[in-house]
Amino acid sequence: MFNKIVIAGVGLIGGSLGLALCKRNLANEVVGVEANKDNLDLAIRVGAVHSGATLAEALVGAELLILATPIGVALGVLEMALPYLSKGTIVTDVGSVKGRLVERAEAMLPAGIHFVGGHPMAGLEVAGVAGAREDLFEGASYLLTPTERTDRVALTRLKQLIEGLGAKPMELAYQEHDQAVAIISHLPHLLAAALVNTVSADTKEQLLLDLAAGGFRDTTRIAASNPMMWRDILLTNRSQVLEAIEKFREQLNLIEQGMLRFDSELLVGSLTRAQNVRSTLPENRKYCLRK
Amino acid sequence: MFNKIVIAGVGLIGGSLGLALCKRNLANEVVGVEANKDNLDLAIRVGAVHSGATLAEALVGAELLILATPIGVALGVLEMALPYLSKGTIVTDVGSVKGRLVERAEAMLPAGIHFVGGHPMAGLEVAGVAGAREDLFEGASYLLTPTERTDRVALTRLKQLIEGLGAKPMELAYQEHDQAVAIISHLPHLLAAALVNTVSADTKEQLLLDLAAGGFRDTTRIAASNPMMWRDILLTNRSQVLEAIEKFREQLNLIEQGMLRFDSELLVGSLTRAQNVRSTLPENRKYCLRK
Incomplete structure (x- = not known):
């Protein structure tokens, strides 16, 4: 159980994660950070996030930041988030390719902020929160790519969260x-x-x-x-x-x-x-x- | 409406055709010719054919012969059927490749017996009548490959039958x-x-x-x-x-x-x-x- 989870990018995957988190009570508060105002409004309306905020506002007291943006901008968002991340915060992503992202994220984050690469093996041919489904991850493999530097407690918490989504967490080296x-x-x-x-x-x-x-x-x-x-x-x-x-x-x-x-x-x-x-x-x- | 239809080869396609013909009352009598006794018994039990018989018996009074065997043996079955085909009988097949079959069938059949190549664009990954479905052809394209030699009345009757199956008849040169x-x-x-x-x-x-x-x-x-x-x-x-x-x-x-x-x-x-x-x-x- 997390107190506050921030989802950056509330599209198909971020939205589906949000829906599952909210409907299954896996977090007290799910906040969406989303550049597209219509998409954010829709995300709130369908219950994919409880509210929307800027990165700076959203990250106050956040225990978990999920980078669910398109793969090309995830590192940029992480960089923007850096000043607002507190010690102990866990950061994960949902990108389909892990190598470059994991290496850069680990290099970028200071000690005490825990990065774990993630990749839920689920998807649909639709984009945006409009296509989001609470059950998208049910029964799906959810890959995590820990490294030698990964905090084991953070990894365990993430695995528990993934099990809460109905998905199967699986560890794999990013290569x-x-x-x-x-x-x-x-x-x-x-x-x-x-x-x-x-x-x-x-x-x-x-x-x-x-x-x-x-x-x-x-x-x-x-x-x-x-x-x-x-x-x-x-x-x-x-x-x-x-x-x-x-x-x-x-x-x-x-x-x-x-x-x-x-x-x-x-x-x-x-x-x-x-x-x-x-x-x-x-x-x-x-x-x-x-x- | 046909009086008597013979299906040679009551597998997935032949069986599904039989089911649709019987359930939709498109023929008074549907007779299966099938080398595999278990498959034939099952075909009768599920209502894919009314009865089973040898080619010679089955073709007595048959208005339509559907060759629904594997593509490699369809011409062999047609050759065996030759002595028992009456004037006016229509012969069609369900093979996925048409050129060679249409040419040989036309060369083989005497005047008065009408061949029209056919190919229902539907299938499943299961073999045998056990996987047959009455609705397999519903909404599917059902290709017919008439030639200059094709009898137009026979072609029209086949098209009507195909419409009766819920499929969409479509004419195409076999090439x-x-x-x-x-x-x-x-x-x-x-x-x-x-x-x-x-x-x-x-x-x-x-x-x-x-x-x-x-x-x-x-x-x-x-x-x-x-x-x-x-x-x-x-x-x-x-x-x-x-x-x-x-x-x-x-x-x-x-x-x-x-x-x-x-x-x-x-x-x-x-x-x-x-x-x-x-x-x-x-x-x-x-x-x-x-x-």
Whole structure:
């Protein structure tokens, strides 16, 4: 239980965190810091934060600051917050790439202010608090990337808070985190975009879209996400994502070779490996069969 | 309305067609021809067909024969059916690739027996009649690939039947069909498989799978489909699919170049094109938000 939590950036993730914190009584006071007045008003109206304030006002007596801004500005906000952070305050973020942010945040913060990098593995293709959902993190992995410098008490408090959200806290070195999300999150995203663009570059684009069945729609759902946000993510995790693309190409080449050589064994081998692995994954919990 | 319809191959598609035909009273009699006795018994039990029979028995008095077997054996079944087909009988199929099948079927059938290639754009990752759903075709495009030789009356009757299923009949030249599905259906499938294999080839496979959130799960859902069926589809539509892979690679290269050169404009351009196009597509109708 926290007394006062400040959420800087009340968008989809910040808003969903706020909703869950408020509805589940995980903090006595949740204050939003948000440049967009309409978004802040909406956040207050839907109950994602109790009130709005400037960074300076909000941070008075705050025990926890959650940086939930777009990844490109999180460090800037942290820098602005520096003069107003008290000893003992915990700072975390929700960025999809951790390396650079964790290193800089640790270098920036004075002793006694505890930074722990965080990354909830949940999202939707909508932006802003309007799409926020109290249950967005339910059952989701919530990654924390502590370092040797991380305060263990702060880490434990954060883990308890995450469990309170219904999410599963998981510790990971930030290097490992950035490699993992490059493959499991960033690669799928750019593949979905490239697939949609393959369709739209075709002279028969409209016919193709008319024919798009569930398979295509599922495969490309994430391509509907915010391009600016994804550019920042891809460029921030650039070298890891480029490596992931290379690894994907190898697998695509295997399937292509199977087809080129009419190599049934190679082709069935690839498809069967994929089927076996994919079958072990649970269905997307945000969706349900209509049946 | 048909008097007697024969479905050869009562699996997911044949079974779902049978369920819809029976439940919607689109035929007085629906007879299943199915090599797998258990599957046939189940098909009768769930009401996907009224009865089962051999091809010879079933085709007595049949007005419509639907070839719903795996794509590799449809022509073989048609050949076996030849001696038992009466003048005026309509024959259609549900194969995902049309060129070769339509050409051979037309060459094989005598005058007076009317072939119309068909392809319902719907499916699930489960095989067999156990996964059949009466509403599988509801709202889905159902492609028909008539040629100059196609009997117009037969075509019209089929279209009416398809409308009766709740699907949207759509005419397309088979060449155009095979090009279109290579991009909109077969390419997404092999990309999903290659993506899953990228994960499973990684030394940290289990960590990656533990982190797999909704985005990855959606993107790879279709990779859980039957490998044999997909090998047949990919090899039958080989040259079109190989071309589709090439086109996809160009789009992937664009995104990669954007990252390599830190070319924000190129990168955002690609992601924005994808977002714009994907946003125009309706959500997958087989799924619903849990909210």
